[in-house]
Amino acid sequence: MPLSLARPPGARDSGCGGRGRAAVGSADVTSQRTSLTPPEDARAPVRHPEAPAPGEPLGSHYDQCFGCGTGQPHGLHLDARAGEGVDVTAEFTVKPEHQGAPGLAHGGVLTTALDETLGSLNWLMHTISVTGRLETDFRQPVPVGSVLHLEARVTAVHGRKIYCTATGRVGGPEGPVAVRADGLFIEVKVEHFISNGRDEEIQAAMNDPDQVRRARAFEVNP
Numbered sequence: 001m002p003l004s005l006a007r008p009p010g011a012r013d014s015g016c017g018g019r020g021r022a023a024v025g026s027a028d029v030t031s032q033r034t035s036l037t038p039p040e041d042a043r044a045p046v047r048h049p050e051a052p053a054p055g056e057p058l059g060s061h062y063d064q065c066f067g068c069g070t071g072q073p074h075g076l077h078l079d080a081r082a083g084e085g086v087d088v089t090a091e092f093t094v095k096p097e098h099q100g101a102p103g104l105a106h107g108g109v110l111t112t113a114l115d116e117t118l119g120s121l122n123w124l125m126h127t128i129s130v131t132g133r134l135e136t137d138f139r140q141p142v143p144v145g146s147v148l149h150l151e152a153r154v155t156a157v158h159g160r161k162i163y164c165t166a167t168g169r170v171g172g173p174e175g176p177v178a179v180r181a182d183g184l185f186i187e188v189k190v191e192h193f194i195s196n197g198r199d200e201e202i203q204a205a206m207n208d209p210d211q212v213r214r215a216r217a218f219e220v221n222p
């Protein structure tokens with residue numbers, strides 16, 4: 001489907017940082033607390049035929065993304081690589097600016113690293129999806145200076161729901177799991193961003209041919 005650059009009906013017409021009427025619906029999340037387990041009739045994930053080759057760096061979906069953006073000075077600068085299945089790997093070095101307690105990584109930063117690694121699975125399926133739910137287990141403290149070896153994979157797909165899981169290991173790619181997460185990502189169209197993002201950044205993104213090309217690469221999903 002070609003990428004439409006027009007704002008759809010119902011889009012907010014001024015950037016107001018989420019204070020305006022939400023342009024997406026929202027399900028009753030209180031009844032979804034146990035829904036990180038795929039339903040019986042979920043299907044196995046399918047690697048898109050044009051997915052990046054195993055080992056290929058995926059690059060950033062958005063230059064200003066806190067997780068992967070190369071133009072984001074405050075970001076984590078993750079650059080995941082494609083795996084052989086519907087899976088990816090990445091490394092994240094914990095820096096002093098990522099501390100929660102003295103000398104230790106902040107849990108929210110570690111969760112962000114897991115979230116971003118899971119988000120990069122989009123490249124493997126040529127799907128755009130956003131985090132609906134994310135549950136993190138913190139098993140070991142992660143000291144500053146550590147390299148967190150991240151791995152994420154899709155476990156099942158059910159309609160627009162993408163079930164996925166990620167681990168972060170310390171001491172090497174085969175080291176002990178320090179953090180892990182189960183996620184539920186929900187497939188969206190490009191309009192999700194156009195309708196909900198602040199105008200300033202959306203306009204800049206739509207005027208950037210490289211950004212439009214990257215959005216298209218996600219969207220083409222036969």
Ligand SMILES: CCCCCCCC/C=C\CCCCCCCC(=O)SCCNC(=O)CCNC(=O)[C@H](O)C(C)(C)COP(=O)(O)OP(=O)(O)OC[C@H]1O[C@@H](n2cnc3c(N)ncnc32)[C@H](O)[C@@H]1OP(=O)(O)O
Nearest residue numbers: 024025026027032061119130131132133186193205206215
């Ligand atoms: C030129 C312009 C260019 C722009 C291009 C950009 C390219 C970008 C490319 C790639 C981006 C990748 C980004 C990755 C970054 C890392 C990941 C993040 O941090 S993402 C940010 C954090 N997440 C959010 O901000 C979501 C906020 N939430 C929402 O927007 C909505 O709630 C949304 C879209 C998730 C769902 O809303 P609904 O109205 O579309 O759909 P409903 O009907 O509510 O749900 C669909 C199904 O999913 C279940 N569901 C939804 N939310 C759930 C939840 N929280 N827990 C469990 N189930 C949930 C529902 O029960 C329903 O299931 P049933 O089909 O009925 O079986």
